[in-house]
Amino acid sequence: MINVKDLHKSFGDLHILKGINETIEKGEKVVIVGPSGSGKSTFLRCLNLLETPTSGDIFFEGTNITKASTKEVNLLRQKMGMVFQHFNLFPHLTIKKNITLAPVKLGLMTKEEADATADRLLKKVGLADKAEQYPPQLSGGQKQRIAIARSLAMNPDVMLFDEPTSALDPEMVGEVLNLMKELADDGMTMVVVTHEMGFAREVASRVLSMDDGYIVEQNTPKEFFANPDSPRLREFLSKVL
């Protein structure tokens, strides 16, 4: 589904990604872990071109998206949902409008269809009673669940999660992770950057470890946590587990 070939990304003199090769299959739940500054968020943001790669190719469903036109990029982004660390809900719109804005503006649904979709998704994330409220009225965990619902409204083929629980108070992490687990059980293809090792262990089909711009290790979660190969990863895991 996603095929990354020799991906490099630099910000000025700062070389963040130093050649990533990776294939993500349909239905996989890939969790990316690693220390801060290892390039995991940048890698994720390259997948839907929020960051433009310096060099390398990314194929999504057969199309080389690094060579795509702006129009094609917008179409591909409809198929790739993204959930941000800081939610990025639209504060001037009601919760329901947050969810229906994109499908309606992009002509994918009529307003009635979008409203019905929003109602269904709000029920799914357990926030049906918040439809007419505004984002600033919600707790962090609720905001993130709405952000997930907003992405789901586009019927994406894959969901990208960029540290979805890092900005949450500890007692709200669970509700978001549970929703993500549900998504995983529904068969959604997911790429998740996170520090939640419990989630990685339980949900991931594969865990990638990034360090200094490279993917240094990957394995099934069981092997990954039980027998880490590299000393760097062992050190990292001893700090976070």
Place this chain on the structure above:
Amino acid sequence: MDFFSDFAEKFYDNFIKDDRWRYLTDGLMNTLLITLFAVIIGLLLGFIIAIIRATHDKTGKLKVLNLISKVYLTVIRGTPVVVQLLIIYFVIFASVNIDKLFVAVLAFGLNSAAYVAEIVRSGIMSVDKGQFEAGSSLGLGYNQTMITIILPQAFKNILPALANEFIVLLKETSVSGYIAIADLTKGGDIIRSQTYEAFMPLIAVALIYLVIVMFLTFLVGKLERRLAKNDKR
């Protein structure tokens, strides 16, 4: 006693006699007219310039338009509005017979646009870049994201600053007399030239400006409080 009878007499001379108060009311009408239409030009042109500049800053496109905008801002903000007014009237429209009010509206509108543009641009820049990314990640194009997500939030952030710009504009129109428009200030000055009495007409003019500005400031304050309340919801 002397003072009061003196005051009443002067008041009569300056405002009642020969219907001189009409210089003030007619002048006020012109002042408000110029301000209103200049605000409209300033808003429209200012928004366009701001969007050109912000689009250039965000995407690197619109290089030529951005350069033109930058030159425009530099020239307009680098020269006094009176000079701009005089140049438009005596140089640009020198050989054309044109309504002076129109010239004033144009001059103050073009001037205000430069300041509005920078206010709006700062408003666009003040919206968290995550908002733009969220729009993009949903597949919305640049224009759609700008119109449905960024501009509504930017506009809300800058409403107080915009309102203040228009209060300043109202006062700046007092130089319209330079091209012989009988605005409020000129009206007071005409009375002065007829009665040889400076105190009454000029203080009256000042008071009228003051009352209007205080009223507008009051409205802005109310608006600001309402917007702040919305944020706390």
